[in-house]
Amino acid sequence: MKIGIIGAGAIGQTYAKLWNAAGHNILLSSRNLEKLTPIVDDIGPAVQAGTPAEAAKFGEAVLLAVNYWTLDQAIAAIRPHVSGKxxxxxxxxxxxxxxxxxxxxxxxxxxxxxILAAKLPEARIAKALTTLWTGHVERHADPAAPKTAMPFAADAPEDRETVARLVTDAGLVPVSLGTVARSRPLDPPSPIWNLVLTPDEVETRVEAFRRAEAA
Ligand SMILES: NC(=O)c1ccc[n+]([C@@H]2O[C@H](COP(=O)([O-])OP(=O)(O)OC[C@H]3O[C@@H](n4cnc5c(N)ncnc54)[C@H](OP(=O)(O)O)[C@@H]3O)[C@@H](O)[C@H]2O)c1
Known part of the structure; x- marks a missing residue:
């Protein structure tokens, strides 16, 4: 799959490496092409470097991996290119x-x-990869025997399938929490945030969290 990645920091680089190793085509982007070129060269010849707009144009799926305080800037750059994506x-x-x-x-x-769905109404939003520090991902992602859970949310069944496949390709076990409207446990603070958990542990903790929120 062609994946455009917006942001070439810890998350952008980690998943660029894992997805590149799984056979996906990656275009990694940041605001600073000079800084980006050696990073991309280091990951491998199949990974390309570009601007955020180029990454959004390139990707069949687009991974948003910037700091929250620059999110609006990233949205402005990619918005013309993510309609229907x-x-x-x-x-x-x-x-x-x-x-x-x-x-x-x-x-x-x-x-x-x-909040993102309201800012990018022309795109199909999924929430994923938020709950695991990249240090944990690097240590626990195992394509041969995945056991570490990566919870996610997306509205359409086909988007849940795509995200689940990408999580699996990164060596983690996808756990769907349902639609984006039900994705509160993916945002900090939550009992599944920044923890290495099994799928069963995620499900138990999310259920308890949702019960407490509803009470
Ligand atoms: N690090 C983790 O373990 C982890 C885990 C789960 C979720 N997250 C979340 O993922 C997001 C990224 O985290 P990170 O740790 O990867 O951050 P990071 O290491 O600081 O990297 C952020 C990257 O985004 C780029 N960037 C900033 N503004 C941009 C823009 N407007 N357009 C394009 N690129 C832009 C930066 O490069 P330039 O300044 O050169 O553009 C930098 O490469 C954050 O929201 C974080 O909370 C992080």
Whole structure:
């Protein structure tokens, strides 16, 4: 599959490597082509470098992997090119606090995937890859015997199938949480965020989280 990746940091590079190894065609992008060229050369000859607009044009699916504070800028760059396409949103609604630490940037009752869907109504949004630190992914992704869960959400069954395949191709076990409207557990804070869990552990924790939210 042709995948355009917006953002060439920890997430962009990690999944570019894993998906390239699984046979996908990748165009990795950032705002700074000079910085990007050696990164892409390092990943392998089949991976291309380009601008965010070029990555959005290139991809049958587009992975959004920028920091939340530059998300609107990334959306503006890709928006003309993602109509009808699957946009997989890996971003977490976080910012760095003055004096250290991180904090959520959206309201407690808001869902990041729905905010993105409102900003990019012409695209099909999936929320995925948000809950696992890339250090965990690198250590636990095992295409030969995947056992680490990667929960995700998408609205259309065919998009859930595509995301599940890409998660599997990255060596992880896909766990669907349903539609994007039900993707709150994929945003921090949540009992499945930044943890290495099995599929059963994800399902149990999500169920308990949803019960507590509904109470
Ligand atoms: N790191 C993790 O383990 C992890 C895990 C799950 C989810 N996430 C989420 O994934 C997102 C990316 O995290 P990260 O750790 O990969 O961040 P990162 O290492 O800081 O990389 C962000 C990348 O995005 C690029 N970028 C910034 N603004 C851009 C724009 N407008 N258009 C195109 N590229 C842009 C940056 O390069 P330039 O400045 O050169 O453009 C940089 O390559 C965040 O929302 C994070 O919360 C991260």
């Amino acid at each position: 699957l946009v997989i949103d890996a971003t977490n609604p976080l910012r760095r606090k003055d004096g250290g630490g991180i904090e959520r940037t959206i309201g407690g009752d808001q869902i990041a995937g729905l």
